[in-house]
Each structure stands twice: as structure tokens, then as C-alpha cells.
Amino acid sequence: MSSPTRDDGFRHWWRVRLKHIRLKSRSPSRRSGNKQETLETQNSDSQPSAAGLLLSTQTDDAVPDTDPDPEGAQARTDETSHQVNPNQTHIPNPSIHVELVDNVSPDLWSAAYREAVESLGKDIDIAILKGRNVAELFRQLGEINDEATQESAFLKGVRFLESIQVPLGKFKMALDLATPLTSLDPAVSTVFGMVRGVTAVAITLSTADEDFAKQIAAMLEQIAYIDDCDTLGQKVDKKDIHKALVLVYKKLLEFYSAAYEILSRRGASVIVGLILDNSDLPEIVQDFLRQADTLRKLVQKATLEIVEDIKTMLYDQEIGRWLGSSAMRQQSQYHAYLQDLRAAEACEFLVRYRNFINWYSASNSQHLALLGEMGSGKTVAMGFLVDELRRRSEKQIPQDKVCFYYCQNGGPDQAVQILSCLILSLLEQLPGLKKRFYGWYKQAQASGNFEPATDTKKLREFLQRLLEAIDRQVFFVIDGLDECDRTSRGVILKCLGILSQKISRLKVLLSFRPHDEILGQAEGMPQLQLGCAFSRDSVIVRKAVETHLSCLPKDVEALVIEKVSQLAKGNAIWTKMVIELIQTRGIMAIGPMRLFLDQVPVPTQLSALYTMLLSRCTSNEPENEHLARKALAILAIARRPLSILELAWAVAMGTAPPEVTTVAALSDWVDHQRLISLIHPFIARLNFGDLKKRQVRLIHQSVRAFVIEQVADQPQTQASSASTDRVTLNRRTESLEGLLLEICINYLQLDEIGTTAIFPEEQVAMEALPRDVDLFNDDDLQPNDALNCSWEDLEHGMARYDPADRGFGEFFVYASCHWIHHFGAVTNSSLPSLASIESLCQAGSTRLDNWVQQNCRPDCAIQPRFEFDSSLYDPLSITSLYGSEAMLRGILEKSEFGKDKFLPNPLIGAATQILQWGDFPRLKILLESKHGHQLHNLDFFRLIIKRWSAFATQFKDWDQVFDHVDYVLDISVREQWAGKLLSLAAGAGCMPIVRRLVMRAQQNTELKEQLMRELSCDELRQNALRAAVQGGDLDLISFGK
Template sequence: MAPFPASLKHKENEGRRLRDRISRWLPRPSSDDTNTIEATSSDTTEVPASSHDDLDVTTLPGLQLDPGAKDTTASSHLRDGLSNDALGNDIWSAAYSEAVQEFNEEIKRLAVTGGKLENLLQSLRESSDKRSDSLFSRGLRRLKQPLENVRLALDLTSPLAGLDPTMAVTTATTAVKIIAIGICGAEEQLQSLIVDMLENVTVIDECDNITQDMAKEGHIHQDWYKSPRPGHLVLHGNMGSGKTVTMCYLIEEMLRLNERRRPRPSICYHYCRADETGQLVYIYSSLILQLLDQHKSLKVEFEKWYNRAERSESSDPTQSAQELGYFFSTHVQSLRRPLYVVIDGFDECDSEHRTELVRFLNGLSRKTEELKVLLSSRGYEETIKSQLDEMVTIFLDPDQERDGIIARHLVQRHSTEIPPAVKESVISYLTEKADGSAIWMRLTVDYIRRRRITKLSKMKTFLETLPLPKDLAKLYGALFAHMTGGYSDTEELVTKALEILAVARRPLSLLELGWAVALSDPETSPGTIEGIAESVDEMQIFNLLQPLLGQVDVEDPKKYQLRLVHQSLRELILQSEPRRWSHVDRDDDKGPELARGQRQRELEAVLLRLSVQYLLSEEFKHTDLFSSEQKTVQVLEELPGIGVFDEEIDSQADRTDESTKPATFDPSDRGFGEFYAYAACFWLDHFNGASSGSLAMLPDIVNLCRAGSRTLSNWVTMYCRPDCTIAAKFTLDTQDLDPLAVVCQFGPRVAMDQLLVDYERYTESMKNNSHLTTVAQLNLLGEAARLGAIFLHPIVGPEIRNIPLLEQVMNSWTQSERDRARWEELFRLILPTFMRERSANDLLCAACRMGCLPVVKLLFEEAARNPAFKEDLLRDNQPPADRQGKIQSHLGPHQSIGEAAAYGHLSVVRYLLEQDGIEAHIRHRDAHGFNVFHRVAARICTPEAFELLIPHFREGVDEVNVYNDTPLDLVVFGGDWSSLRADSAEVLLRLGGANVRGSYKGENGEWDEPLRRAARTGQAKMCRVLVEHGGDDPRRVLRDDGSRGLIDPFVEILSEEKKTQTLDTLYSLADTYKPRE
């Protein structure tokens, strides 16, 4: 079972979170919205294409086309000019290459003409660092809370961190606008905050002006952008070469060009990381959210799709990658406008998700002419090549001039105490050796600063000893050695902190990291919360780790902000212990992937142990997380109608007003310490990440989830509030939770299997009927494999192997339109046991009632091998006492074919009609005298069912039950009065020759005759069928005193329109009626 998303593991509630965001966007029935949608759909004016200068991409600095890519014809086309009408599959390559070329030329010009870029970097830094009350700083403060709350498709820290341009110097000109670009997966309230910020911050305007100047001077126009042909562009580059920033620059250019195009193209952007953001469900959710935000009318379609899919699948469709992909694909094809899908960090996805994502995008491109796909990746080129059609590949190669600008900025900023001549030597060295790796330059500069060398000769000697970019691990190792000074206790402290950050599910606060490190010290853990607090020294840890961390605001130790300086550092930590970094290339005997996976599971197990042991602290067993006052606030916050007018707040109002913020709480105020929020919200993630490494913690996990305990109540309360809001983000009922429920639903499969092995050992911690609620939840979640393990368990299995639970599972197969194979495998696994323990006929009737054809077939396959089983399967008597002496009161009142037909499972009916020995079931009559036609008429009443059955049992059409009703009587008497009933009556009369008067034989009319019943209930269509196909006399139900009306009064609920329609029909039929001879 895959790990759950960081802030929301329960699948139903993950869907609810997505649905809640969508529901806030539903269009209101106002004239403004209608006009907006109409204007968008009708605005189709095309902007005239502009001309372009000639360009040969093979000469671009820092870029190289892949000569082996399929259909790579960029050079020949580009030499003809981008305005050429003959541009084909390479049009993306042409436009992208031109953009990057002009971009690089602008960097060259800035470097030559006096450091304009350096001035901009300095002004950005001064605005944010020195002028604490600047508009820029205020804007960032306004973004603080929503940025912390948003954990969706994009790692927002990456573009924000660009203000210190270690990734690429170009970030300085676009960093803040990238926030607005990259926010594509976030909530709309954050988007509005960014709009306000962009409108008021002058520094951002300066960045934007430079970007616009680049675009104007680079002649980046729209010919390529508006090409009607699909295309795929893949950007390759080494780690730290600036792929993300280059992608963001291109997105910004596309957004700028969008302003001039009609219809306006759509852009959907996703940034993948090596966590849940790289999973298909997350990626598709992000793309859909952006699509809905750009096309308001699709929000209603989303709600319809969600409700329809939820009904058909009996599970949350927002947790199904297949369902989400289907929605996105279907509605993208109906957009009738260009769509650009940009996936950054493609290599961060695991191999399974990469392959499926490329296959999905390629298939969508084949169906959608105006779709273009842009991917960036460090590797896996063959995976992409083998799946994508018409692909153009561009390599982002190092550029020494760009490296020189970054090197100069880093040295000037971080090495102010070094003499100018020494600085120039360092800049020259970094420029020559960087090979495009900005992260190597940053680490090297920090290392130089810590060595405090001021003499030129010593600096040159020192520089020659530094590892080169290809030996980045050795540079990290040198930094680690310098940070720890060779002291074993310091090495252990830094190692623990780095390993915790490498597997943490979100950025930690300074205090959280301090507490986590303290908990990992055997001398302080386990212990009291007060004792642990005394041993926490978060500033010591920060000072030691500072060179390996991103930007940190030490003034806010509770802010979730601690990240490793670069993805390469995380990968190195997951590959080897820091003390072995200098020899990491020689350590890997088991292969890089195997070794990395094993070490990551080990580190996940460490953080799992810390979290679980912390949550089991003695203090938490006697104190509620919420005070009585907070519980009162919670009730008020969750009252219906609270916030119902929030969307009516004027858009210009100050959204930072404290009155508009949700009420929050701090667990530490209740004595729960600084690590409680993280431990409660993310221990399940580490539980799944640790896999087999979690087994040692199973007894503690059982204790943590003990039914009815305050420990369970507290962590679930926190778990439902990942942002520390008083009002829950979603709900989990602790009444339904215990160790079995938690481990089976949320834990790794290996832990579930072990818990079932040791089940008797933990029964005291379980709640009554835990196995029943667990099976029901697993069924809703679609966990067929896990259900099989529980059904076959020697202790739990016998208690749940009953027909009602089996019916629930069979219904999941029936309701699932796709991915039925997993359920069919489950049936093959568990049905042999059910066959030994339950009556074959009971199983058959249940399967027919649920419409589960695979189970029906398995039963008949066993009957073909086992005569005794066949005899039991096809018996025609009423269900006897079962083998335990209990009456099977839950069974329906009919036999197999009657159950299948009554519930409308026509495929099952067809299959049964083909089986030998089924005749007794066709003619079966239950205790109330209902035959198969009565059953159909009394329930779903589908004409197709009658058409299938009549040829096999024509004599049953006019049989009466104990209430003296024929099937036609029941068809007409049905309470829904639908057109299906009229069609069914027509089949009974036409094919079956049914008596049109039902069970009545006399000459005088009776109150409950079909025609009189149909007339007074306003069934005009039924009246016509009974007269035209059955030959009944319409005059018998009309007054004969000369007045217009029925002999019976209409039922009260009928409208005057229905009454008039019925009378008109009957009088029309009476005028043309001719008695049958």
C-alpha cells in the first residue's frame, strides 16, 4: 500500500480535500459569471503572426540538440526562419531554442555593460534583508501563512530560494513572478494574495521590466506557440545546471504571449519531487486543479464527474490515477484551444510512474491536436524516447559566462573579508571549474569562507585541493569534516540531523529538528517532555548545519522552513553515511538503487521510532490535546453556515485581517512539546516508508492505537489538523479505529501480515467487531489483496466469511467499471474456502443478486467438476437451515435467475439461461407465489429482462401469486410509473400474450384492473399500450353520462397537465377503438 500524502493519508478525506477546494470554485448563477464564460468561449480572434530572424540552434551557447532524437529537424527549419509556414514537428524546439539563446545573449550583455544584474541582485537582497518594512518584505509576510499551508503540486521553496541565485543567475529576474506561475496547484486564496503582492511591490516591477526587455530584444514571437500540430520537447541537463529556472522562464514567456492570443491557451505546470508530488494521483490532481481554475465552466463538470464516479466505483475517484487521468483527458479534448503541459523534475518520479505518465501524455497528444508537452529531466532519456512521438531533445550544457556571473555574485556576497585580488582568483577558479554546477560553486564559496584564507598564494594552493563538480560528494564530505572538526559526538549530532531532514515529509522548524535530534539521544529518550525540552539546543544544530541548509529565518524558530541546500545532498545522505562521503564511489557493492532504497527504509524506520515513542509519552495519556475552551471554539467553527459569506468579501479587502484567519492552536501550549504536530501527522508516512523496518515497532504501534485510549484520541485529533487549525481539515472517527483498523488501512502490507500472525497477542487492544469495520473500510478503499489476507486468516477469517460481507465485496466488482481484475483475483483466492463452508445455492443466489458474473462462473466451473456441488447449486427448495442450524434470513426470496433478473443484471441472466439444469430455477416460485416475472415486475422492471425470459417460460406470464396478481398487474401497479413499465407491459402483451385485464376474468370492470389503475394514476403511455397492444376497451374507464372524465377519481398528487394528457389520450383511443374478434 503506497504511503499516504503528507497532510492527508485517509483516502476518503484526501478526496474530500480536493472536493472542498473545487466546491469553493463552483460558478454562481450570476450574470457576471455567465458573461465572462460567454466572452471567453466566443473570443476567437487570432493575432497576426510576427516575423523572426534566422536562427541555427546548433550554435546556441549552452544548448545542444540531441542528434538521435526522433524527428529532430530543427536546424533545417530554423534556418528558414520561424515565420515559415512549413514549420512542423520541431516548432517547439525552434521557439524554445530561440528563447534560451536570446536569454543567454542578454546575460552576456549585462555582464559586459556594467553589472546591471549584480545591481538588481543587491537591490533584491537589500529590499528583503535590510528594509524590514519594505513593500517587498510586507508582501512576503503576507505570503507566509498560505505558503506554509500549501503542500500541493509545487515545491514553492525552489523559486523563492532563487533570490540567492545558486541554481542559476537568471532566477533573479523572474523569482517573484515564478511564485505566481508555479502556484498552479495551490488554493485560489493564495493566488489572490500573490496578485495583490505583484500589484504593489516595486522591486517585482523592476524584475518584470528586465524580463520584458529580454523578450522584446529576443524577438520571441508566437509562430511556434500557435502551431496546430502536437509536439514534445524534452530538456536534459545535469543537476544544478538550471533546468527548473529555464523551465520557469519559458513558462513566464508563454504566460506573456497568452495575453495576446484568442482563444487564450491554457498552461498546466507541475514540479515533481522525490515524494508524493511525483505520484500520478498527485500529478493529475495538480493538472486538473489548474485546468478548473482556468476554465470556470469545467468546475460544474468536475462535480458531476465526481458524483457519478463515486457512485459507480463505491470509492473516492480522486484517489484513482486512472479516474483522474480519464477526467483530464476527456475535458482537455473538448477545450478547443491550445494546451501546454509542463512537467519539471520528471526524473524525480519512480520508474513506474514515469512510464505511465509518458504513455498518458503521448496518448493524449494523439487525441488532441493542440496539445504540447514540455518535460525536464536529468536522465532516463531512453524511457522518454521509447514512449513519445515526434520528440525533440535539447541538452542544457554548461556556459562559462553564466558560471562567471554566478561565481562573482557568490564571492562578493559571502566572502566580504577576502581581499579583492584573492576574490578575483577565486572567481576565476570557480568560473573555469564549475562546469555549470551552481550548487558546487555555492558549497565551495561557503567552504572557502569558513577556512578564512586571506593570502593569495595560500588560496591558490587551497583551491587546487578542492574536489571538482563531478566529485560533489567529496566536497560535501570536506564540508562535513570541517563542520564537525573530527569530534565523534559532533559527527553523530550532525549525522542525525541530516538524516532526519533527508526523510522528513515537510520542512521542519528549528524547534522540531532540535526536538527530533534530542529524542534520538539515548540519554534523553525516553523521558519526560520537560526533560527533553531541557536537552534541546536548536541553535547549536542550526549553527553546525548552516552550510548545508537553505535560507533560514532564525527569528521564527517555529516556522516550517528547514530544507537541505540541494537535492544532490539528499540523494547523498540516502546513499551513504556522511562520514563515508569521501569514499562514496567505492562503497556501493549492492548497486545504487538497492543500496539507496535500503538506507532510506532504515532512516524512515528511525523517524518512525522517534515519532511513535514520542506520541506514547506518559504525559499524553492523561491530558487532552484540546482544552475545554478550544473544544468550544471547535464546535463554533464547525457550525453549519460559518463562513458561508466568505466568498462575498470584497476582493480589495485586506486578506491578512486577523478576523478572517481560522482559529489555530499550538500543541506546546498544552504541554505536548514542539515535536507533537509532526509526529502525529506524519508517523503513518514513515510507517509505510519503513516497510519491513517497521516490524520492530509493531508492539508500540499497537499500544499507540489502543481502542478507546486517550493516546489514540490525541494523535488522531492532531492528525486531522496538519495546519494546527481548531477546525479539522478532515475527520477520522476514533470509534472506528484500533490497531487492526489503522495497520490494515494505513500501514504497509508487511506490517498487516505480521499483525495478523500475532493477532491473539493483541486482542485486548482491539475493539469489538473490529474485523467487521476493517473489512468494510478496506472494501471501500478497493484493497482487494488485503481483504484476501483477512478473509483467509485462521482466527479472523471464520468470523467474517459470511454471505453479507461477501455480497459487499461482490458489489464492489459490480460497481467498478474499470480495474476489475484485482477483484476477480480475490474471488479466485477466497471462493474455494467459501464453497467448503457455505451452501453452493446460497452463494449462487448472492452472486446473482449482486450481478457478480465472475463468481457465478466460478461456481458453475466447480459444479462441472463436482456432481454433489452441482446438485446443491441447482436445488429448487427454499433455503434450509444452514450447517450451524441458523436460518439464512438474509437471503432474498427467490432463486438465482429471479434474483439476477429482478436486479437488472442481464449479463448474468444470459449466462444462466445457457446452463444445463437451470430450468427449475426459471420456473421457481417463492413462498408468496412470485415467479420470475413477478420478481422483475415488482422491482426494476426492465423490458429487456422480460424479452430474455419469455421464450423460456411463456406459460408463467399469466400466473398469479398468493395475492392474485399477475406480472402485468405488478407492472402497472408499480409506484414509479416510469416509461420502462409501459415498455415492459408492451413486451408482456406482445411477446407473452398476457391477459390485458390481469387476473380478472369477469365482464364487469374491477377497481384494480390494469387499465383503470393506469388511468386514475395518470399513466397515459401505459393506457395506450394496454389499448393498442392488449386490445382493452378505453370506454370502460370513461364516464358514460355525457360528461368528460373518468369513472374513477384521479389520484390527488397528479398535476392538471397530467390529468388533461391522460384524458386526451383515452378519448383519442376511444374514438378509434375497434373491438378485437
């Protein structure tokens, strides 16, 4: 032991020295000359900087502190330190040339350590980080023994720390307490080595004083947070942690440097005592603790953020699994698709509706419905309204929340999907509610409801609690509610009703087709209507053309926009698919484009959509599908819109078994509610308050084309050509005509219609009396006024009747008025049986009279619109007027005119009707038939001349009638009535017949002689005729017409 005087001087010297080191560690100034000499003695050739040592790939682990040849170890270390990596980076130093190596560990600890070393610069003795000096330091640590016990100072430090209850075993240290010094890295040029060195030194020096030992213990505990800087193993870019870690490393380096100075200058036996009199080293420890505490707080903060992120991820994962996050993603993707599809200009009018303005501005909970037919663009419009609500919300504080759902495909559990998506949407917009919802869900599971996400009542309860937990306006937008099945639809409407009663700031917007059942459930709800508007159609078409047909020539583009806009009739989905079909076909020239637009086929996608809808509405049940297809076929070919009851009775007639032969029996088969539910997507909006109103029609011509196209799927109408082929199209259409014709004929043959007169005799007598005539009023309707009025206007206020009240059912009016139109449209395969026509049109029958009386009263006004005397008609005359030529030839060929079903002279009767009402070419069919001889007489031509003389028929082309003179010329000569025909024609002034006879007489001597004999009198006209016949000079004939 040294003397006290000597020790005091030594202590004073070390106190000054440590203070000098502390000041230099905080100042960028260069160290003293003595320090510079120390650095130079470590490497006389070139001195690497501390940063260079950190970045080097050399490892001093190769030099163990137990190497028997310390000088050899130092030589190997120096040799390794001078090896240059090809990828090294050179960083200039003001006084020393340093070579840096690039292939450095990229971890955050090394980066912070490097910055700490570089920030200290010349204020730290680089030599103490060299392997030889570190090894010497560790050797000295091992030699510091207690003089009494010869115990290692390090182990003594361990025991001392444990004695003051410092739990070293619980600290996360880079040091093995059992063999601390033999496992130490003798170089501190890496983070790991430096931290281990500081730990060993700190434990060794901790025996100086109990207070100092406690500071050391706190220091060792804080060192553990260095390992946690990656925040639970996540590589994150946290600049605040990096800066704090740099400061911690600087303090550790200062501690290490100061400890090195103490341990390397004097004997180890007096080191511990010196620390008590020197306040700098404890001050360094205190600085370290402050910086380490900052680092700890930052790490804890970042860790807490990550833990919260992990919890949020777990919440998201669990909630997404419960509620079906994939469905939510599909909804978002579909909404984005609609954004690209829409023409905003075609939707902007919706927000100007008074109902929308009132709904949006209301202070309480409100519902609003957007109604439109299938294909009218409801879904695109709803997407527009979603974005419009979001746009308005961006300018508000607090912002409204908008949750939406598109019902794209009907199916089971739609209610569950809708409620789940609304909850998910709300949670995504307000993530602070996730933890609360998670707790509710777990609580529900704990109470025995293991799958709350499948329970609509529980989902509604969750949704209500979420809405009650927030204080801002929420919009629920649900599109296509009619796509849901009846049960799901009812559940959703009920849930929304309950929520609206309990949540004052909930706004609900629904869209659906105007189906009676939904309208009943949504009764009293304000409405927005998506109707048919040419201007809106034009906007939609123009947008579709710009998107898909931008390369079209300008004239072709203009043609497409004009024609498709005219054909759209409010059907946006048809518009879209037709434009896409043009794109697919690649039509560019105006000729093919015009042909395409004249015969627009049903796009394949649209046909698939209609098929899917039909399957959904009929639940894939064969009988339902049969009824629906029958109804759609009737509507596709009907001559006018039908009433709900008319359609139901027609379908019943078309599907009833053969034994149903009375109106009363057929009524039992009528089910209009079921029928409309099966076809409601395909028909226009109905007013179910008036079942007799003629309102049932297909929503678009594409539906009619689809129905006609489907006829080809029937085995008997398979077509080998394309659906656009005119012949195929005509055949399919005729098949539908035959279907409805058969229904009409079968209906009119029901028993009551053949036995009960529609008008009793007394009513017929009253009908003959003048009605509503004011003999003293000169303001009665004038003929010219009548020409400008419709029949509906003329019949307004007239007395009416209802055939159903007479026991004729609801389809009697249509069948009576329009069966003849379908009768004329069928040719070969769809022709009705002759027996059915003969029964329906039997001369003098009540059945014939009933439908004829109704035919001239299509709107059931008592006063008929035109003359139609049933006593003048029989099967042949009706067929001559209304049947196809094929049917006329068939009845002429196969019917027996001698039966009581026909008039006594059926051909004359038929010819009379043709000459008055029909097509003149049909006379030739009569003349050429096997019964044509009945017209080869003077009476037939007398009939022709009589009808020709009538004013009403002179506008017709009579030449084709007069040409029949040539057909019977030989017969007239043979039967000696040619001259009488000439006299008859001349007397009526019928010049066309006279001229034909005169001209033919020039080539036929027998005819000339017969005509001359007929003209034997001396009248002026007869003389002129005789001269004309004799010389063939038609100019001599100057009379007649």
C-alpha cells in the first residue's frame, strides 16, 4: 500500500484526469498532445477511426484473452485490421486518412453505434477499442483481487450487487456471469463487444460504494432495453428511437473510456477507492440512466403502438372471420366498378327531387325508396348517391358515415350478409368501436350463442348498440332489396324499422323494383322514380360509346348514339350490353351498323341475366317455370297490354287440363298473385289497386326478343341458323302467335259463351234508341271533330258493361277482339284445327254472335264502334277476311259447305265480305278452289259492280278484280250471259269491265256476236256500244266512270 500522501496526490491526479476526459467527451475539440501521442503509439503507419473499426468486417474474436503470446495476438489483430475489402468506402478525416468497409451489418444497433462513435470523433481514444488494449484491460480486471480473500474483483462485484438485492439473473445481459471474462470479446469495435465490456467493467467497479452500486444496477437494468429497440422484432423506421439509442451508446462509450483510463493507469488495488473520491464516473452513469430512461420510454411507446396494432389486427382478423370480410371486399370492388361505369350527368337529377332534399335535410330518422324497372339503372344511380353522400360529408364536422350494400345475387341468408356488411362498414370507418364490438361478440358467445354472426336478431342488436355509441349521422344505402328472398327482405325491413325508431340520426335509402309485395311493406315511404327519358338515355349511350367505341367514324358514332338512344326506352343495362356487343363484333362501317341496329339481337350476357332471373323467380321449380314462360310468351305476342286478371285467365286457359270446359271451372285455376310474383322482374310497374286495368306489359323489347329466342330451345322449333336470321325469327314469332291463338279459341269455346247471349233482347232494343242527343243544341260533335278524337275520347262517359258480370270471365274481351289478328298471323305449323274454327264461327250460333258483338266493342262501351253483323258470317267468310291464305286454302279444300255450320251460299258470302272489307287477291283463291264454280256466274259480277259503285271502296285497286273477267270469259260465252254482263256494266257506268269485254271481242268472234245481239235497241248509248264492239274503237265510248 502507498503512503497516504502519495495516495492523495494520486487521487488528485486521477480526479483532474477524469474531469478532463469528461470535458473532452462533450467538446468537439481535439484531445491533448499526450492523448495524441497515445494514439500514435498504437499505430505509427495509419490510424483507423472509431467508425472505421465499427464498419470493418474483421473480427477480433479470433484473439482470445488467454493467448499465450500477447504480442503475436496483437500482430494478427493489426494484420487483420489492415486488410482492405474491395467494397470499402473511404471517409476523409481532417488529420488521418481512414479506409472504411461497406459490407456492414445493416441492423439498427450497428447503425446507431456507428453514429455514436462518429459523433464522438476525436473525443474518444480509438486505441481503447483495439484488441491489444482491450485484452490488457480484461487481464487487469482479472488481476484485481481482494487482498484478504484473493477473490476476483468481478465476482466480488457480482456478490456485492446480489447482497444489496440486485437481481442480476433477471437482467438481460450479454455476459455469462459464470465465466464472464473468458467469454468476453476482446475488441469493442462492435456493438455486442462494447456492451459486454461495459457490463463487465460496471460489475467490477460496483463495489466502490453502495450508492454507486445501485446506480450500476440501474445502469445494467437499462442496458437491457438496448435489445428491445427493434420493438418486438419488427424492423421499423423510428427516428426517435434511433436518436435515443445513439445517445445511450455515447454514454456507454464515455463510461467505457473513463473506466479504461482508471484501470489502465495505476495499480488495480487502489482503483475502487479512487471512484469514491471522483464524481465524474457516477455522473456519467447518471447521464446514461437519463438517456436510457428516455430510450426505455420510447421503446415502450413504440412497443405499445405495435401491441395495439397487433390487437387491432387480431380484432380485424376475428371480426372479419365472424362477419365475412370477403363479402365486404366484393362490395367495395363492385362499387368501384360502378364508378367507372356511370355517367354522372344521368344521375344528377335525383338529388334535385323534392323527396330527396327533404329526406337528406330531415333532422330525424327517415327512409327513402328509389324505384325503377329491371335494367333502368337503379344500381348505378345508387352508387352515385353513395358517392354524393360521401362528398357532402367531407365538408362537415363531424362527418357523416355512409354504409352501403348491393344485393347482387339472391340467395339464402341475405339478411345476415346485409347486416354483417353494414356492421363491418361502420367498424372500418370508426375503428375505435372494434374493441367494444369484440367484447359484445365474446359476451354473446359466452352466454351460449356460439355463432352470433348467423343470428339476425343478434346482429341487429349489435348494430343498434354501435349506432347508440356514436353521435353522428349515419346513412344506410341498400340497393336491390327485391333481389332478396321474401324472408330476408322482411327481416331487413323490420330491422331497419326498429333501428329508425331507436336511432334518431339514421337515414335509410333503399332501391327495388316496384313489386306489389315490397310496396306494401314499404308503404308510406317517400319515393324517387327512375323512369324512361330520352335525354337520360342519350347521356348513358354517349358515355358507353365514348368508353367502348371511341374508334368509330364520326358518322357511325352519331348513328349508334341516335338509334340506341331511341331503342333504349330507359333500359340502361340493355344499352350497356348492346354497345359491348357492337365492340365485340367490331362493326365499323355504316352499312353493317345500320343493319345491326335494325335487327338488334339479345346480347348473350343479357340473355344469361334474364335466364338467371327467371330461374330465381321460379325457384327452379318446373311448374313455376312453365307458368312463367307461358305468361311471358303471351305478353310477348299480345296485341295490347293485358290486365292482371286477363293475363291470369289466359295462363289458366293455357295450362288447365282438357276437362275444364266452363268459365266457372276455369276460374278455379286462376292465381294472379302467384303468376305476377313469378314474372315481376320482366314486367312494368303495376297498380295492384286495379286488377282490370290494362297495364301488364314487358319492360323492354329485349325481353320480348329473349322470349322469342327461347322458343328455339323447344325441340319442335330448333333452328340451325343464327337467331338474327329473318326466317328463324318469323318461325319463332309465328309459334307464339299460334300459342295465343289456341288459348283464345279454346277460351271462346267454353260452354257459357256458346249458350248465353252477351246482350239480352231488351238491351239490344234499348241500344237502338238515340242517346245523349240534344235536338235543340247546335254544338253537337261535328264529323271533323270526330276525326281528331281517339275512341277513348269519343266513348268517354258512355254506358259500359262488364262481360265478367255476364259469366264470361276476364279473358273474353281480349279473346273476342284479337283472336282474329293471331288467326291471320299463322301459316302452316301453327294453324288451328278446322273443327275449332267451324265451331267458333258457326253461322247463326250464339257463340259467333257473342264474340262478334264484343269485337266491335273493344272497350266495352254499349255503343259499337263499327258495323259487324254476325248473321252475315260463317267459318268461310271469317277465314276469308281474317285467316291466313294457307288457312283459307285449307278450309276451301277440306270443309263440307253443305253442313249447317255454313251459310247457304258460303262462297258468295265470302266474296261479299272480301269485296267490302278484305283483300282482293283472295277472290282468286276462291275462284281457283274446288268450289270456285259457285262464283262463275253473273251474280258474282253483279256483286263486283255493286261494290265498285259504293263510294267507300273506290280507292282500292279494282283492276285485279276486273281481271277476273278473263277467267270466266269462256264460261260467260258458253252460258250466254256475256252480253248481259256488258249491259249491266254499261248501265252502272263500270267502264273497266266494258273496256275489257270490248277488247276481248276483237279476238273472239263468238263473244262479239253475243255482245252485238245484246245491244239490239236503238238507244244512243247502245248504238255507241255497238259501234265500239264492232270496230274496237274505245274512243266511241264516252260514258261511264
